[in-house]
Every structure is written in structure tokens, then in C-alpha cells.
Amino acid sequence: MRAEYAMKGRWFMNGDNAIAEGALAAGCRFFAGYPITPATEIAEHMAERMPQVGGIFIQMEDEISSMAAILGAAWGGLRSMTATSGPGFSLMMENYGLGYVTETPTVVVNVMRGGPSTGLPTLVGQADVMQARWGTHGDIQAIALSPQSPQEAFDLTLRAFDLSERFRTPVVLLADESIGHMTELVTIPSPEDIELVARRAPTVPPDKWMPYRADEDLVPSMPSAGEGYGIVITGLTHDERGYPVITSEAHEAMLQRLNDKIVKYRDEIIDNEEFMLADADIVVVANGISSRPATRAVKLARARGVRAGMLRMRTLWPFPEEAIAALAGRVKAFVVPEINMGQMALEVQRAAAGRAPVKHIGCSGRIHLPEEVLAAIEEVAK
Amino acid sequence: MTPDPDVDAAAEAACAAGAEQAEMVHEVDGPTTYPRWDWLRPGRMPHIWCSGCGLGSVTSYFIEAVKRANIPRERIAVVSGIGCTGRIAGYLNVDSFHTTHGRAIPFATGLSLARPKMRVVVFSGDGDLFAIGGNHLIHAARRNLDLVVVCVNNFNYGMTGGQLGPTTPLHARSSTSPYGNYEHPFNLSHMAYAAGATYVARWTTFHANQLISTMAEALNRYGFSFIEVLAPCPTGYGRPNKIGTGLEEMRFYKDHSVIMHNIEPSEAVIDIHSRIVLGKFVDIQKTTYYRTMLEGVSRAKRVV
Numbered sequence: 001m002r003a004e005y006a007m008k009g010r011w012f013m014n015g016d017n018a019i020a021e022g023a024l025a026a027g028c029r030f031f032a033g034y035p036i037t038p039a040t041e042i043a044e045h046m047a048e049r050m051p052q053v054g055g056i057f058i059q060m061e062d063e064i065s066s067m068a069a070i071l072g073a074a075w076g077g078l079r080s081m082t083a084t085s086g087p088g089f090s091l092m093m094e095n096y097g098l099g100y101v102t103e104t105p106t107v108v109v110n111v112m113r114g115g116p117s118t119g120l121p122t123l124v125g126q127a128d129v130m131q132a133r134w135g136t137h138g139d140i141q142a143i144a145l146s147p148q149s150p151q152e153a154f155d156l157t158l159r160a161f162d163l164s165e166r167f168r169t170p171v172v173l174l175a176d177e178s179i180g181h182m183t184e185l186v187t188i189p190s191p192e193d194i195e196l197v198a199r200r201a202p203t204v205p206p207d208k209w210m211p212y213r214a215d216e217d218l219v220p221s222m223p224s225a226g227e228g229y230g231i232v233i234t235g236l237t238h239d240e241r242g243y244p245v246i247t248s249e250a251h252e253a254m255l256q257r258l259n260d261k262i263v264k265y266r267d268e269i270i271d272n273e274e275f276m277l278a279d280a281d282i283v284v285v286a287n288g289i290s291s292r293p294a295t296r297a298v299k300l301a302r303a304r305g306v307r308a309g310m311l312r313m314r315t316l317w318p319f320p321e322e323a324i325a326a327l328a329g330r331v332k333a334f335v336v337p338e339i340n341m342g343q344m345a346l347e348v349q350r351a352a353a354g355r356a357p358v359k360h361i362g363c364s365g366r367i368h369l370p371e372e373v374l375a376a377i378e379e380v381a382k
Numbered sequence: 383m384t385p386d387p388d389v390d391a392a393a394e395a396a397c398a399a400g401a402e403q404a405e406m407v408h409e410v411d412g413p414t415t416y417p418r419w420d421w422l423r424p425g426r427m428p429h430i431w432c433s434g435c436g437l438g439s440v441t442s443y444f445i446e447a448v449k450r451a452n453i454p455r456e457r458i459a460v461v462s463g464i465g466c467t468g469r470i471a472g473y474l475n476v477d478s479f480h481t482t483h484g485r486a487i488p489f490a491t492g493l494s495l496a497r498p499k500m501r502v503v504v505f506s507g508d509g510d511l512f513a514i515g516g517n518h519l520i521h522a523a524r525r526n527l528d529l530v531v532v533c534v535n536n537f538n539y540g541m542t543g544g545q546l547g548p549t550t551p552l553h554a555r556s557s558t559s560p561y562g563n564y565e566h567p568f569n570l571s572h573m574a575y576a577a578g579a580t581y582v583a584r585w586t587t588f589h590a591n592q593l594i595s596t597m598a599e600a601l602n603r604y605g606f607s608f609i610e611v612l613a614p615c616p617t618g619y620g621r622p623n624k625i626g627t628g629l630e631e632m633r634f635y636k637d638h639s640v641i642m643h644n645i646e647p648s649e650a651v652i653d654i655h656s657r658i659v660l661g662k663f664v665d666i667q668k669t670t671y672y673r674t675m676l677e678g679v680s681r682a683k684r685v686v
Contacts, residue, residue, distance in 0.1 A: 004686035030496055032488075051682035056495050056675070061521040065488030068481065068518075072461070072489040075479065076496025098482050225477040225493060226500045228456040232423065234472055234480035235464075243426065244472065244480075 001198040002191050003027030005053055013186040015179040016041035016083075018150040019109055020049065021188060022157025023081045027196055028107070029055035030073035030080040032066040034088060037121040038177040039111040042083035063088035067095035070106045074099075075231065077199075077224030079161055083109035085177075086119060086128055089135070096170055097136035100258070102233040103212070103220060105164035105199065107157065109173045111180040112288075114339075114365045123365040124177040126288055127340035132172045133317050139255055141262040142317040143269055144172040146287040150184045156314065162197040163269060167262055168219050174316060176339070178289035178367060206230060211242040212254075218261035266318040273312040276302065280309025281332040282377050285324070285348050287313040289367055290337045297373030306381045316344070324351035333380035334358045337368045421445040421455075423475045430469060432540075434620075434628020436587035436613025440534055441470050443590055444505075447597030459502045461490040463510035465541045466615075467534040470505040484515025487522045487531065494528055498672055501530065501601055508535040509547040512568055516548070523577035523606045525671040530600045530607045533570060536615035537654070544618030551654045555622040572647040574608035575664050581607035582647060582664035586635040587614065589660065596662060605670045612658065 005024040013021070020042050023031070031046040033039075043059065050057040056073070060066040063084050070080035084092065089110045099106055112128050114120030128135075132144040143163055147153040157173055164171040202209045202221040206229045214220045223229040236244035237251045262269070276298055277283065286294040291312045301308035311323065324347075327334075333356055336345035345360035352358055361368065361376045416422075431437045448458055455476055462471035464483035471478040477500075481489045486504045494502040504511075511519050511533045522529060538556050539545040546556040546563050549570065553562040575582045581600055585593040593611060600607035614620060614631035625631050635658065642650070643661040650659040 006685035030492065032492060048682075051679040052685045054684070054686065058491070058495065060488060060491070061517055064485060065491070065518050065521070068485040068488035069492035069495075071481075072479070072492025072494075073496040074492075075477075076493045076500075078496045080492065080496075094482055095485060098485075224497070225459050226456055226497050229477070230423070230455075230475055231477040231479070232472060233478075235482055236480065241425070243423075 001027070001196045002194060003196060004191055008188050008190045011186050011188065012183060013150055014041065014181055014183045015147070015150040015153040015175060016111065016181070017045045018153040018186045019083065019157045019173065019175065019180075020045035021186070022154040023107065023161065024049060024053055024055070025154070025188065025191070025194055026079060026158045026161035028079045028081045028161060029053070030070060030078040031055070031057050031082065032060050032069035032073070032080070033082050033084065034060055034063050034066050036063070036085045036088045038113055038180045039083045039085045039109065041180070042109060042111070063091040064095065067092040067099070067108070071095060071099050071102070071104050074104045074106045075225050075233070079105070081107040081109065083111065085111050085113045085121075086115040086125065087117070089128055089131060093135045097138060097140065098235045099170040100136065100140050101235055103168040103222070103258070104170065105168050105222070106170045107160045107164055107173060108170055109157070109175065112174060112176040120365045122177070124289060124339055124367060125365065126176055126290065126338050127343065128174065129316060129338070129340070129343040132174050139259070141259050142172060143167065143169065143262065144174050144315070144317040146174050146313060146316050147179055148288060148291050148312065148314070149179065150182060150186045152314070153179055154186050154188065158194065165197045165199050166219070166268075167265070168200070168222060169262065174288070176288045202229065210240045212238065213240045214257060214261070217265065218257050262318060269318055270315045270320045272314055272320055272323065275310040275312060277309035277311060279307055281307040282309070282335060282381050283327050283331050284308065284310040284335045284337065284373065284377065285313065285344065286310060286337050287316060287344070290339060293368045293370040294337055294373050296370035297377060300370060300374045301377045304378070306377060308377050313344070319347050319351065321351040324348055325353065328352035328355040331356055335361065335373065335376045335380060337361045337373050337376070339363055339367070418442065418445045421475050422473055426473050429473060431466060432617045434614060434616040435466070436536065436611070436615070436628065437466055437470065437534060439587045439590070440532070440611055440613060441473060443594045444470075444532070444597055445474070446594045447601060450594060450598040451601035453501055453601055457500050459493060459497070459500050461486045461493065461502060461504050463506040463515060465507040465510050465539065466536070467505055467507035468510060484510055484513070485518065486510065487515060487518040487529070490529055491522060491527055495672065498528070502528070503601070504529055504531045506533060507540070508533055508537070508549040508570060509539045512548045512570060512573070519574065520577035523574055523579040523608065526578055526580055526605045526668050527671045528604050530597070530609070532597065532609045532611060534611045534613045535570060536613045536619055538615055538619040540615045540618040544622060554619075554654070556619070557622070569648070569651065570610045571608065571650055571663055575647040578606065578668075579608040579664065580605040580666050580668050583662040584610040584612070584650065584660050586612040586632075586639060586658070586660065588632045588635040589639070592660075605668060612652070
């Protein structure tokens with residue numbers, strides 16, 4: 001399956017626009033959103049571009065309705081997306097949960113700024129990492145990706161759509177203000193060079209189809225409204241037929257499959273980059289904009305004779321516990337620079353399970369200086 | 383605790399009887415005397431509504447209206463929020479979406495724009511559509527989206543056990559207004575009209591024929607249609623306010639309703655003690671969101 005979007009070539013483009021183009025290249029044809037700094041450029045770009053490719057743009061009355069609308073459009077057969085920042089992400093959380101439990105493929109972009117509350121609308125933050133994992137009530141397994149550049153913003157948005165269709169679940173793209181507003185070279189491939197993951201169509205006639213009867217890989221097929229399947233979805237705990245069943249057994253069975261369909265196939269999802277990691281004693285674990293000063297810090301450390309390396313997390317969730325656990329057995333320490341008070345560092349600590357110390361270096365509303373990361377590397381290397 | 387063989391035996395017997403009874407209830411699936419059985423989703427009956435509730439009637443009227451409007455089943459989608467009325471979607475054998483509290487309209491917005499050839503109907507209660515979801519209702523009306531919104535108004539939050547809502551009359555009793563309601567209620571039809579609805583009507587569950595005709599008419603028109611249906615809630619609203627059974631409330635509707643078509647919606651009052659104004663208040667033409675959007679899109683330079 002391929003999508004026509006006609007913007008191939010090399011562009012000098014900011015991250016927000018690259019996210020919008022990535023979505024169009026992924027065949028996204030429905031965007032609902034609400035203005036919010038620093039994600040507004042995505043909506044503006046979509047407002048202009050969607051009509052050019054035959055898609056629909058709508059500015060909703062808030063982020064709650066934006067999230068609801070993209071779920072409705074997904075069941076109408078379109079690939080859909082919304083984009084927001086912290087306060088809007090908070091408002092989306094309930095319907096994000098509806099998307100999870102009704103197994104609705106869609107993409108939610110959060111261009112992170114400083115929080116909590118209104119916080120720092122125009123300054124960078126990375127403090128919604130745990131919200132992407134645990135923000136909605138109840139047990140979920142999240143998929144969240146983190147781009148490091150406008151190019152990766154394009155690439156990972158494309159991937160987010162593929163993952164949402166492959167696993168029939170909402171996928172979060174956790175960008176940050178710096179990536180969203182940074183302008184760099186972005187290469188957009190030709191449509192014929194992008195093979196998309198198609199929505200899994202039912203293989204049985206409507207009278208035999210059940211909305212939550214999963215295939216062997218635990219993912220059910222999904223028709224669109226209007227195709228005669230008599231779709232029935234609910235946010236209540238339900239059985240294979242989609243009927244509400246308010247029992248602990250039904251709840252456990254539903255949650256277990258939703259959990260397993262992601263956890264059992266996490267190797268398909270996790271796609272992290274190793275940088276100078278092979279012989280590293282000190283491992284920096286970083287994502288998004290923080291991985292850029294961290295890259296510099298690793299090089300500076302190497303120049304000073306410290307064997308530093310980096311695990312750059314393009315996938316934040318599912319968390320790469322096996323990779324961290326394996327490293328913990330052989331490295332001296334982890335350094336985790338994040339623009340928050342310590343979120344991903346807790347996960348690294350958990351996966352390291354005491355076999356290697358974890359040093360978190362936080363900051364707020366700004367990007368780390370390479371020297372700060374370097375100082376932390378040198379401190380734990382002693 | 384000391385074992386007591388007599389109590390244990392009695393408890394076990396009661397438990398077995400209860401289980402048997404529960405099983406019997408679940409076997410009720412197919413009294414084929416109901417003429418529209420094929421429009422109900424297999425295995426979903428019996429429904430959860432209390433005896434005397436108006437929602438079963440509304441569901442029947444809607445099925446009748448769809449048939450009268452002559453819209454094929456696969457072209458109908460029903461979206462609901464949360465609450466007693468929210469359960470209607472799941473009982474109907476059409477594409478049905480039981481969403482979150484207050485968010486049926488924005489979900490339906492996405493669905494309707496993605497599937498413009500479908501008739502998307504939102505079924506929800508007064509609390510769902512006008513309290514938690516009020517913002518979405520006014521904006522969907524303002525946009526004149528192609529949606530039919532049926533709001534079943536029972537003057538309280540029924541599902542949670544009879545709390546006050548945005549339609550609860552002043553001084554009425556509810557479980558959260560034990561000394562009488564301090565709040566003035568919304569006039570839903572007036573509000574929908576003020577927000578931009580291009581078709582507004584109000585009936586009660588007693589007015590079966592009028593309601594069926596209105597729903598059928600709304601199903602065959604474009605733009606934002608709002609239909610308010612007053613329905614008895616003997617458990618949540620009727621009991622604390624001494625209105626009596628569902629049947630008695632229906633009788634009240636019959637005796638106290640006046641039909642005034644085309645009346646200015648602000649004058650279409652509901653005085654729960656004396657007079658209820660019913661009728662088709664608004665039926666006007668205004669460019670719909672979808673049509674305006676298509677016009678706008680035609681000015682974009684298509685690249686594919």
C-alpha cells in the first residue's frame with residue numbers, strides 16, 4: 001500500500017512541518033487539532049496540505065474533541081492524527097484510553113514543552129515521558145517514539161502510523177519543542193519508495209466477523225463503518241463480540257491480550273541506536289534533543305580517554321529493558337540526561353537492577369550543555 | 383467464625399436458586415414477537431433499563447424511523463456517550479460506537495467527515511450532551527455538521543442513581559439536591575437553536591407518531607438536527623419528586639403538553655408543574671460544514 005503526497009525531495013524544514021509531511025506520506029487523511037504552542041505549526045501545515053491530497057483538516061473546539069474526532073475518523077476508514085503539547089496531551093488522556101481499549105489505530109503527537117500546567121509554552125521540555133506511558137487511567141501498554149531531528153520527525157511519524165496499523169493501537173510521537181522548531185534538511189522519499197503497513201481487513205463475511213477476535217498474533221482485523229460489518233465498540237470491558245461484560249474474568253482476558261499483543265512483539269517495535277557502545281564503560285541513555293548534546297559529550301569523553309557510548313532511544317515505550325539489563329552486566333555506570341526531574345532514569349535504574357549505578361542529570365526549559373553531560377560522565381567514570 | 387451448618391446450607395440453597403435465576407435471565411434472547419427483533423443486536427437482550435423507563439420506547443421509535451426514512455442499515459451509524467441513553471448504540475444492530483462521557487459528538491464528527499455518505503446519529507442523555515459534553519454540542523451545532531443528535535432528557539443522571547443534572551428543574555429533589563435543586567435548568571432546544579442547529583424539535587415518549595416522523599425527517603436532511611425527547615425516569619427522577627410510575631409520568635406528558643410548531647425556541651418552555659411545549663420549532667437551511675469545506679478544498683491546488 002502506498003500514499004500519494006507529492007512533496008518528495010530535499011527540503012529545509014522544521015520538525016513540526018516534517019511531522020505533518022511524515023503523516024501525509026503515511027497516508028494520513030484526517031487531522032483534527034487545536035492550536036497550542038509549540039505544536040501549532042503542525043495544524044497550520046495540515047490545514048494547507050490536507051486539501052491538496054484530498055484529506056480532511058478540522059480545527060476542533062479543544063483537545064478532548066480532537067482526540068475523539070481522530071478515533072471516529074479512524075473507524076470511518078481514514079488514517080488519522082492529532083498534534084498537541086503538554087496541556088492538550090493531558091486533555092486527550094481519557095480518549096487516548098478509549099482508543100487503546102477499542103484498538104483504534106491513530107497517531108497522537110505531543111511536542112513537549114515545560115510543565116506542569118501552562119508551564120513554559122515556548123521552551124523545551126521532556127517531562128511527559130511517563131505521561132505517555134501511564135497518563136490514561138488503567139493498565140495500558142504504550143508505544144511512544146522520540147525523534148532527534150526534523151528528518152527523524154518525518155521518519156518516525158511514518159513509522160508511528162505503521163505501528164498503529166500493525167498493532168491496531170494509538171501510537172504517540174513524543175517530540176520536544178527544540179525538535180519541533182528546529183529547521184534542518186529533510187529528505188522526503190518518493191511515494192513508490194515507501195511501503196506502508198495496510199490496515200488488517202476482515203477475512204470473514206460480516207456475520208462471522210467479531211471486532212475483538214484476534215488473529216494468531218493477538219491483533220484483530222478492522223473493517224470501516226459503512227461496510228456492513230455492524231461494528232460494535234465500547235469503552236466498557238468487552239468480549240470478542242464487543243459486548244460489555246462486567247466481570248473480572250472478562251477484564252483480565254481483555255487486558256492480558258491487549259498487553260501481550262505489544263509486549264510479546266516488542267522486538268518489532270524497539271529500534272534504538274547504539275553510538276560508540278561496543279566497548280563503552282559509561283553509557284549515556286538519551287532521547288530527543290537531549291541526545292544531541294549527549295553525542296557531543298560522548299565524543300569529548302572519548303577524546304579525554306574515557307570510554308563513553310550512548311544508547312539513543314528512538315523508542316521510548318516499550319522500554320528496552322533487555323538492552324539496558326545486558327549493558328548493566330558489563331558497564332561501569334549509566335548517565336541519563338533528560339529535560340525533567342528524572343523520569344526515564346527511573347526506568348534505566350529498574351532495568352539495571354542495581355548492577356550498575358544510574359546518574360540522572362536534569363534541567364528545565366533548556367537543553368543540556370555538552371559540558372554538563374561530560375562532567376557527569378567523568379564523575380561516574382572515576 | 384463458628385461454622386453453622388444450618389446457615390451454610392440455607393446460604394448454598396439461596397445461592398443456587400440465584401444462579402438459576404440469573405441463568406434464566408440470560409436465556410431471554412429471542413421473543414420473536416417483537417417486530418423489529420432483527421434491528422437489535424443478537425444476544426444483547428434483556429436491556430439494562432428500569433421498568434417504566436422511556437429508553438426502550440425511544441429505541442423502538444428510532445428503528446421505526448430508520449425504516450420509514452428508508453435508509454439501508456449499513457448507512458446508519460449510531461454514536462453514544464455514557465449513561466442510560468448511551469447504551470442505545472450497543473443494542474442496535476448497526477455500526478455502533480459507545481464512546482466516552484460527553485464525547486459522542488466529536489467522535490461522530492470524525493466519523494461523519496470520514497464517511498459523508500453515512501447518516502451518523504448521536505444518541506445520548508441530557509447530562510452527557512449538555513453538562514460534560516456541552517461544549518461539543520454547541521460547536522457541532524455552530525458548524526452545522528451533518529449529524530442527527532437525539533437527546534433523551536430525563537431531568538437527572540439516571541445511571542449513577544438520580545443526581546441533579548443541567549435539566550433538573552429548580553427546587554426538584556435528587557440524590558445530590560436533597561433540599562431541592564438550587565440551579566436553573568437549561569432549555570435544551572433553545573440552546574441547540576441558539577448555537578446554530580438548523581432543525582430543532584421536542585417530543586415526549588408519549589408522542590410516538592410525532593417522534594417517529596421527526597426522526598425520519600431528520601434522517602433525510604443535511605445539517606445539524608437536534609431532537610429532544612422527554613422520557614420518564616421513575617427510578618431516578620420520578621421517585622424523589624413523587625411523580626409516580628413511568629406510566630403516570632407519560633400520562634402527565636399527555637395531559638400537560640401543548641404542541642406549538644415553529645414557536646420561537648426561547649418560548650418553548652418546559653414547566654414541569656404545568657406546561658410542556660412540544661413541536662418542531664426550527665427547520666431552516668444553512669450551508670453545512672461539509673459543503674463549505676468542499677468549496678474551500680476546491681480552491682486548494684490539488685497535487686495528487
